[in-house]
Amino acid sequence: MLDPVLPIALYLAFGYLFKIFFKDNSKELVEFVIYFSLPAIVFAKIYPLELTYETLELIFMFNTIILGNLLLSYFAGKLFKLDKKTLATFMIITTFGNTSFIGFSYIDSFYGQDYVVYALIYDLFGSFLLLVSLGMIIINWGSGQHVNFKAIGRSVLFFPPIIMFFITVLAKPFDIPVFMMNTMETIGATLVPIAMIAIGMKLELKNLFYKLKLVTSAIIIKMLIIPIIVLIGFQIFYNLDDTWSKTTILEAAMPPMTMAVVLAIKGGLDERLAINALVLGVLVSLVTVTGFYYLLA
Template identity: 30%
Template structure:
């Protein structure tokens, strides 16, 4: 219970710090860089070499791919049927199709299910969400916008992104049965402990809510898909057909039910795909997800 309270406290602290003039305007960028270049690589090296690789892990990883594929199918169909602007269709596909499986997902998964669950969440994020946001999401953005992105640029971005590079290293360590040096463990433990406060303060600093725009039907269509429909699809599919249970099922559904990914909204904004809606999906989605996640938690209990 204390962990859940701390999550809310750090998120609210980040939102409050938006109003403090003494805080540097680019503090969120600094915190994000620390998470990307330090914390996420450390988490990969700390947890992934210990993961017992088995076929069942394919299902949790598949949730991220399923979420984006279904988002593309549904909003792509609706966009053509209802004659939406391409920018609106692209925005909903990308932002609603990607879950915040790391900055929000890791702290919540750890608080709800413990350290073992973080290993599963890391696989979902690195082998699922990150690859999608760095490649397919950029391709979708190019399709629905005027700008174009070269395949070479996309490949380079994936291969040189530190968390993904360390994901590959950590998985090789797993296969080769290598461990991190014991002397590094206390340092890794300390860095890993900074994940929750730093990530949630950073998210809070970036949450923007335009109260005048919350009546947009497209906002609620996107959030309805992200927070309710796709986790329901995963829950029904994984319990009814694949008979998944235990921690694998819980982490799969909870990570799928996370709010839209901030990076996904940035991609939409940078390609001029309804920037206001993209920001709103994240700004409203993150605080609202705390309510819907509590519902999913009790469904899975």
């Protein structure tokens, strides 16, 4: 029953134990994923994909889900009467899900690599773009900093998977040699184990009970309430038997995003709150995401 999710748990354990007994190489592993694994999987999945009007509809839908998540987290934070810095941190950890590293891992484990393309579109044109634009505005607002739109634009344009996306679109009219496609698929296949081992190395259990009530609220909103709302919406307007619907619901159920936590820390928000949400979210996702998978099945 747990066969698809057990490798993910093992990768996390391997990374955590390696850090405890040897050293933390998560920075190097994350850089490999960003500069090699992610661009490779973008090319391998986007090149054969026919970009149609339906693709734009998917992007619009994914962004609507994330923005709805953001509004819910804002009103929940106001209900808790949080100060500006804590509210900004709460919004970031409650809104932006780990739709790449962890999201791809779950989708690959449950549905296979062919359906990672939906998670890829959700992540690149939903989670990532909104994080480095609207997310950075929230971070700067919460920490009292000036919003640097030029830096935000640079971070979008020079993000390796985004660069590879445009290269892939330009390459579509041409025949790509088989060896190149095989190479891209092989490198792309390293994403799941390396990303999860890196996240295992980032796990910090010492802050597990810091602002636990607030972290629990963020996790409930992000990983239970939002995917349930999406599930109900899809049940009314779409077909839940379609695998793309299932991948969308699972992506909406992902734990807080690693990159969002890193940016929140760099931006001067509540570091311990952000890290605690990341750690607990990853651990809880082993149960909740698996639960949604079997519910949808």
